[in-house]
Amino acid sequence: MAEPVAVMGAGSWGTALAIQLARNDSPVRLWGHDPALIEQLAQSRENSKYLPGFKLAPNILPLASLAAAVADCKFLLVAIPSKGFRDLLQNLKPLLDDDVSLFWASKGFEIDTGLLLHEVVDQELPRHRYGVISGPTFATEVARGLPAAIACAGNHAPTTAAFAERLRGNHFRAYTTEDIVGVELGGALKNVLAIAVGVADGLGFGANTRAALMTRGLSEIMRLGTRLGAHQETMMGLAGLGDIILTCTDNQSRNRRFGLAIGQGKSVVQAEVEVEQTVEGLRAAKAIHGKAIQLGLDLPIIEEVYRVLYDGKDPRDAVRDLEKRPQGRE
DSSP states (O other), X not given: OOOOEEEEOOSHHHHHHHHHHHHTTOOEEEEOSOHHHHHHHHHHSEETTTEEEEEOOTTEEEESOXXXXXXXOSEEEEOSOGGGHHHHHHHHGGGOOTTOEEEEOXXXXXXXXXXXXXXXXXXXXXXXXXXXXEOSOXXXXXXXXXXXEEEEEESSHHHHHHHXXXXXXXXXXXXXXXOHHHHXXXXXXXXXXXXXXXXXXXXXXXXXXXXXXXXXXXXXHHHHHXXXXXXXXXXXXXXXXXXXXXXXXXXXXXXXXXXXXXXXXXXXXXXXXXXXXXXXXXXXXXXXXXXXXXXXXXXXXXXXXXXXXXXXXXXXXXXXXXXXXXXXXO
């Protein structure tokens, strides 16, 4: 039997990834910070709060103890909101041997510092091999076993390939790369772009507007990505363009639904309550705005999203200001 994998985070995405790993015959320890939720998972064998309708396989063990979850595991997969990422690493630090490899499906930046998550890992767990997974995937479709593909990037190629192999199978593909920055940026920036597209759709603009925002937004993502060291092909791959298409066009995306609510006149607080789950693009917009200022980059769509979310700018004024920008070459 394969060694167990610990999945940290019992939300919709963590549960779906646990189901996929278990489907590939990996014993899975599914950890969550809420003991009541873990008890419910253990009793009903279903995450009725975050991923209803999917029974947990017998080889998935829900655990509320972090120490019990990671014991004897050589691979950890973190799937929690980025705002809790550093705290979790600090709690894991005394529990891990140096040969444990850490991967994460969390998306976004550390808001207080503007760091990408691999930079947080470099600070907190510098001796460990690590990587990130991201791509055009919705939790419910992965849990259903529908065909899907992701990118898996890491700092040690054999370890990255070994972890990708644990995920790969049963209609799920995991492509490997060394471009950690590109995969992380794609996963974070597409959420901001999905908010922009959601706002436009909420305002009643049509498919033409949606296509223009996605295309010009991809241009902004590529400008920021290349300045930070990402590979252009990553931005055009699964973690970049692939995830943009998915997140901007389907209402399973919480960031798109959040933007729709803003475009329909809801406040930021009301929209986030309506979505009922963490909206990573809300935090990422703030971090990216700071990065753009720091690097002297002109990212007009991302800038207008920031103004709407943090300065209270009317979304219609944001659209008008985008339309007034000087015409240029594509």
